[in-house]
Amino acid sequence: MEQTLLGFINTLRQHDVRISTSETLDALQTADVIGYSNQQLLRDALAASLTKTRDEKALFHQCFDLYFLAKGERHSEQQQTKTESPHPSQFELPDAVAGDAAVQNALSAPMVQAALEGNNDAVAMAIEEAAEGISLDNVRFNTQKGIFRRRLAEAAGTGQFDRAIDALKAIDSEELAGPIEWLEQQRYVLDMAARDAVEHQLLLNANAAGRAIQQQMLRNTRLSALEHYHLKQLPTLIRALAKKLATRHRQRRRVDRRGKLDMAKTLRRNLAYGGVPFHTYWKQKRKDQPKLVVLCDVSGSVSTYARFLLLFLYSLTDVMPRIRSFVFTSETYEVTDLFERHPPEQAVELVNQKWGRGSSDYGNSFKQFVSEYSAQIDRNTTLIILGDGRANSADPGLDQLRELYQRSKYLLWFNPEPRASWNTGDSEIKRYQSACHFVAECNSMAKLERLLDRLLTVLH
């Protein structure tokens, strides 16, 4: 049973539930305390000791059902096929043949013997043992199915049936047709059990290995080149990346907060204690709270990037200052409220639904932004603009951008176009560049991550 539990933990890990060794020990202890008889209880108890977030709990329940219930079903199914298969009593050999040494030898092989005795559990047990022997846990891809099935079947003992069948065939007697057919059926049952076991294991392992490769790919590919299917998986990746960034920058902030002793204040306040410094006071550097404002182009061509920039930023709220976000196509709208009311993923969807169409009018949007919100931009504000800078040959709104540039602490422009196509066609990015502190190319997750890493360094 311990082995089963370890196998289960392994499966959980492959589904991206993070389980440390100490938690594994906890789980074993848990199972000891709770026992295996009440499945519902065991499930709740293991969930408490193995999973540490709500998402992980959902995954856990899914895996638990898949792993334990499927195992149970497989067991009973096999027993059913067993009872349907011909009963050992149908296996009758003429005395002359039964005495043959070669035949006797072949029939005494353990699996064949078990089948002859009608031992129903033998197949399941042989498969379990064989699975461990050939490390079935390692099956990762669909393409490996064939080879694992063959190996498993062999390890479980199909060879023993083959030899028995061969031994009978060698005698070449018509009377033996029945027994040979019976043996072939037994072999088939074992083979099917092997197939089911491989498929079940594959189902448990599925995606896990593929996912690692995929994530690497997702990070480095240009977002515009990604298929719709892959885009759906990005939020998960973003969350992971954001968590990593957040951890790194949190540590940095801790160092900054350490202060110097304020001698004068300490002495003054401790006069009452005869100058003995019972209370200490620290020099504080008053640091103005940095502010972050994001202005995203959500017109057709760049809306995907806007989505992921917003998603990324809002996944970083732990270490980011308060974010105000705006989107524009031909006009500017504030969307901060949406993000406060909904989880980031949902908010991003809503933004896209509501405003994500049409072509961008930079001139008008900037003008509106400046007239309505420029009071929000001060020397503590970092303003990020996301857009491809293609003004559709209309007014680029450069004067307004310059005003923002002068008011803000930093004005950063993230351009999702590859650098090579900047300044081609109606791209105004070169002129915009003159009114920005920094223009960066950001068209893959890896680049976005790097940019935000630097942004956090600047902000703290």
Add this chain to the structure above:
Amino acid sequence: MQDSPATVAVNTLINGFAGAGYIASEAIATTVYLAQQLQRPILVEGPPGVGKTELAKATAQFNGLPLVRLQCYEGLDESKALYDWKYSKQLLYSQVLKEQLHDILQGAKGLAESVERLKSFGDIFYSEEFLEPRPLLKALREKDGAVLLIDEIDKSDYEFESLLLEILSDFQASIPEIGTIHATTKPVVILTSNNTRDLSDALKRRCLHLYIDFPSRALETRIVKTRVPEIPDSLGEQLVTFIQQVRELDLKKAPAVSETLDWARALLLLHATALSPELVQSTLNVILKFEEDIQLVTPEIRQLLKG
């Protein structure tokens, strides 16, 4: 089938909690049972108002243990959570000592001998006598054990989480001047979090994790009946049905169990026997705490009451 000892124990817990006025789901009871068996802290997460803090209170009441509560907030540190020195008392003693010092050192020749004599007196100032125990230390020193509730751990700083690790895993606290203080009887530790930020993996690893969601309709009806027993059955059911539906809407803050109970009590005061649209409208502010939410729900009231 014979029930396993664990099943029996969990059922006892559920009944015990019910006696303390807390209706626990099976998952909750299992986790508490496990925490007591494995001596692990429980980290309880969930939306505000689903009874996370109540769980600690019920555990204390059921086990007949004192409840030691530590409310977390930004800036909470060692001196407020674990221990502090009684400075004023130390100061007073130091004044007294100054006078005594003369007597003690009388007859001592030279500095070396004076120092030697002083040494024999040990470290008086940093001894347990001057130690002011704060909640964490108090819980460790409770002779018969205690239920330690660390409330809203997500509100504290990251540094504080690290401070907790020693207590959570080994039930001991290190005080540099004195040494390590071990728990007399290991306390039952319950941490709650509203998930406003991610807690560190190190902390999570040491805890059993329990997520309490809004209760199901049946469970919530039972909670209402237990906590507000005077309420008529039909009204109780109607009210829970209404609340359950309201939670499905896109609200800024969904009404929690505590709000359901408040509402039930409010309706009782108004001598209501059934929900009517007018009644709901006039008491909606009991369950919804944002103007936007009230505006969102108001036009739906009739529809919601139909079920």
